[in-house]
Amino acid sequence: MKKVFLWIVFIAVTLFVSTKISKEIHSEVLRLSSAIKIGILNINNNIINTITRHFQQAEQIKYLNNELRDKQQIEYFFNALNVEYKELLESVSSRLPIDLPNIHFVRNISYVDMNNYAKIWLQSDFDKKPDDKLIFGLIHNNAVAGIAKFENHRLIGYLNGDEKCTYSTVIGENKIPGIAKYDANKGFIVDYIPLFPPVQIGDIVYTSGYDNIFYPEILVGEVQSVEYRQGYQVALIKPALDKVARFYWLIDIQNYDIEIGNEDS
Structure with missing residues (x-):
């Protein structure tokens, strides 16, 4: 128990x-x-x-x-x-002659070819038929930039340094005539200058106005050297304008001449 x-x-x-x-x-x-x-x-x-x-x-x-x-x-x-x-x-x-009509403001759009910096597309609203076979002058800051023309209904600028850019010039105080152009071997030159009077280094080159592209006495450049050939002189020119700009003034001399003729008649 x-x-x-x-x-x-x-x-x-x-x-x-x-x-x-x-x-x-x-x-x-x-x-x-x-x-x-x-x-x-x-x-x-x-x-x-x-x-x-x-x-x-x-x-x-x-x-x-x-x-x-x-x-x-x-x-x-x-x-x-x-x-x-x-x-x-x-x-x-920029200072422009105030008594000259038919100067139009144009704009640089782009290069036509990437490897050619002297050929540009231009834009303008001035009244001109695209099929007109006319040559226009291009200036910038009171200096010659080149020429312009219509191709395939588009306005193209050929600047100093392009082989298609040629126009009439005068050199120095004696206003010796010559043709501004581009030479592949020498560069920007004035060709076919008479032998007399002789061109001097440092002479200033202006447009002549004889070719109906530019008005007279627009600055082109300065003579750097002179070469004598058989029957004429060739001057190497330092252009006053050697850079591509965004805007240019386009000169329409041909239309101006027509208007003057109409007024005189």
Whole structure:
């Protein structure tokens, strides 16, 4: 009987102790499980926040890149317009004879050929039939730039330095006649100059006005050297205008002569 009582007490104590221990273990397990869940949730949130920040930063970078591109594009446009405005202002403000009609403002569009910097496309709104076989003078800043003509219904400028650019000139105080042209071996020259009087280095070359391309006394350039050939002289010329400009003045002498003739008749 005593043994049965002792067994009952042992079992009761064991159950009590096991209950206490199981409660503590259960509590620890719950705390560990909660900690793991919280850790997993924190990791998940951190990952989500990192991914979100990454995409937000990517979107922000993309936005800033687009803003920078647009800003640079506007800056480039502004710089181009500013350069064109200065060139336009310079061309318009250049001193021109006020009593000469049929001078038209033309714009350089582009080169005709990429390897030829003396041949350009021109844009103008002056009233002239594209099929007219006329030669026009081109000037810029009161100096001869070249000539212009229609080809395939488009206006082309042949600048000093192109083999198709020829016009009549006079040299120095004696107004010695000659033909301005381009020589592939020598460069820009005045050819077929009479032997007398002799041309001097430093003489100034002007247009003659005899060829119905330019008005008289438009600056062409300066004589750098003189070569004597059989029956004539050849002068190497430093042109007053040797750079391609954005704007030119186009001279229409032929139409002016016709108008004068009509008025005189």
